[in-house]
Amino acid sequence: MPELPEVETTLNGIAPYLSGQTLSGIKVRDRRLRWPVTRGLEQKASGQKIRFLERRGKYILLGLEHGGLLIHLGMSGSMRVLTEPAPPQAHDHFDLETSAGQVIRYRDPRRFGCLLWHSGDVRKHPRLKNLGIEPLDSVFNGKVLYDAARSRRVAVKNLIMNGEVVVGVGNIYASESLFDAGIHPHRSCHRISLERYERLSQSIRKILANAIRQGGTTLRDFVRTDGRPGYFEQQLLVYGREGQSCDRCDGEIRKTVIGQRASYYCPGCQH
DNA sequence: ATCGCCTCCTGCGCGC
DNA sequence: TGCGCGCAGGAGGCGA
Numbered sequence: 451m452p453e454l455p456e457v458e459t460t461l462n463g464i465a466p467y468l469s470g471q472t473l474s475g476i477k478v479r480d481r482r483l484r485w486p487v488t489r490g491l492e493q494k495a496s497g498q499k500i501r502f503l504e505r506r507g508k509y510i511l512l513g514l515e516h517g518g519l520l521i522h523l524g525m526s527g528s529m530r531v532l533t534e535p536a537p538p539q540a541h542d543h544f545d546l547e548t549s550a551g552q553v554i555r556y557r558d559p560r561r562f563g564c565l566l567w568h569s570g571d572v573r574k575h576p577r578l579k580n581l582g583i584e585p586l587d588s589v590f591n592g593k594v595l596y597d598a599a600r601s602r603r604v605a606v607k608n609l610i611m612n613g614e615v616v617v618g619v620g621n622i623y624a625s626e627s628l629f630d631a632g633i634h635p636h637r638s639c640h641r642i643s644l645e646r647y648e649r650l651s652q653s654i655r656k657i658l659a660n661a662i663r664q665g666g667t668t669l670r671d672f673v674r675t676d677g678r679p680g681y682f683e684q685q686l687l688v689y690g691r692e693g694q695s696c697d698r699c700d701g702e703i704r705k706t707v708i709g710q711r712a713s714y715y716c717p718g719c720q721h
Numbered sequence: 722a723t724c725g726c727c728t729c730c731t732g733c734g735c736g737c
Numbered sequence: 738t739g740c741g742c743g744c745a746g747g748a749g750g751c752g753a
Contacts, residue, residue, distance in 0.1 A: 453746065484729075484749085508747075525747055526731080541731085560730045562747060577749095602723070613748075620746055669746065670733080689746095710726075712744085 452523040454585070454618025455661035456672050456680065457508045460529050463675025464554050465503050467531055471548040472499050473514065480543045484524060484564040487544070491567040495519060507581045507617030511572045512546075518572025524562030526671040530555045559671060582615045585654050590616060592648030599639040599647070606642060607635035607708045610654065619654060622667055622689045625714045627654045629688045634720040635713045636706065660685065688714040 452460065475496045481487040498514040505511070512519040523529075532553040538545075539557070544565060546554040556565070568575045582598075583590045598615040599606075607628060610619050619627065628635050630653035633646060642650075666672060666680030669690070673679055687697055691714060692705035701718030 456746080482730090484747090522747085524730090525745070558730095559732065560745090560747095562730070604724070608724090611747095622746060667746080672746075709724095711746095 452508060452527060452666070452672055453620030453623050454505075454508060454658055455623070455664075455682065456666035457505055457510060457523060457618070458662050459666040459674055459680060460523065461503065461505050461510055464529055464531060467550075467552040467554065468500050468503055468512070468546070468548065470500065471550055471552070472497070473512075473546060474549040475547040477545040477547065478543065478565070479538060480541075480561075483543065483558065483561050484522070485566065487565045488567055491519075491565070494567055494569075506573070506578055507584075507613055508620075509578065511575075511578075513572050517567060517569045518575075520564070520566040520568060520572055520575050520577060521556070522564045524558055524560060524564070526560040527556065527558035527563040528671060528673050529675055530557070530673070530677060531675045554675075580614050581617050582613055583617070585616050585618055585651075585658055590651060590655070592644055592646075592651045595639075595647040595651055596642075596644045599642065602639055604639055605635060605708050606633055606637050606639045606650075607713055609639040610650070611709075611711075616654070618658065621711050621713075622669075622686070623654070623657055623661065625689045626686060627657050629714075629716060629720060630657055632720055634717075635708055635715050637721075688716060690714065 473495055476492040478487050502513040510521040532555055541559040542555050542557050544556050583594055607624050611624050631650040633650055661682040664680055664682035665674050667682040668679035688703050691703045694703050696703055696716040699718040701716055703714055703716050706713050
């Protein structure tokens with residue numbers, strides 16, 4: 451699914467068509483998302499001016515004059531800016547429409563995403579309350595990870611995928627970041643030095659920023675708002691490359707399972 | 722507080 | 738060619 455770079459890419463794609471506009475309507479075709487889309491959400495949001503549009507972790511926040519919307523792309527979600535009227539396809543669950551005539555169409559085959567209404571400032575939505583630090587924020591550094599690791603015993607890969615510690619790092623970028631930092635994904639988070647966490651935090655920032663520049667990673671479902679794929683897949687050095695040779699040491703990339711998730715690493719480069 | 726496990730859902734690629 | 742199985746980018750919720 452969309453991890454931080456894909457959500458950021460999506461946000462950048464829809465922002466020109468939504469910022470400063472009036473949300474004239476919402477068409478919900480299928481309310482069965484991660485949480486059912488509440489009845490009356492369309493009525494509450496429609497006719498309001500869009501005050502702000504921002505990302506928090508993997509959530510997209512759409513702030514209105516009164517209340518706001520919280521959107522998540524789940525594992526398979528994407529949003530498209532329609533260039534012309536088109537009949538909705540399978541899994542096109544809702545449309546956002548602006549008074550300027552733009553239609554933003556949300557698709558999510560697996561329906562793990564969500565569209566939530568919040569009557570107050572959407573930035574205060576309970577779902578956002580326990581989210582950790584933004585990895586691209588200047589306050590994110592090695593000490594954040596090191597401190598979080600003091601009370602925990604999980605594998606370092608699980609630590610950096612824990613949204614209460616740092617947001618936006620999903621399964622692909624966790625593997626890529628750990629490879630970049632030379633840290634074995636199975637290593638206990640408790641047994642990593644502050645110095646190595648400093649390097650890891652820099653790797654996370656570097657990988658995510660680079661992925662955003664490439665428009666994210668498209669493995670299956672993700673597309674940008676203009677329908678093009680993201681191009682970061684070509685720069686994946688370990689994810690999905692089991693059995694292939696490492697670009698750095700020529701060793702063989704391995705696959706393991708951590709926390710029920712596939713994890714890829716190079717035994718020669720990561721310790 | 723932390724952790725591991727299970728769950729939601731659909732589609733696809735693989736092996737037989 | 739057809740079918741069953743395992744697996745897929747997230748993350749909430751549960752019991753221990």
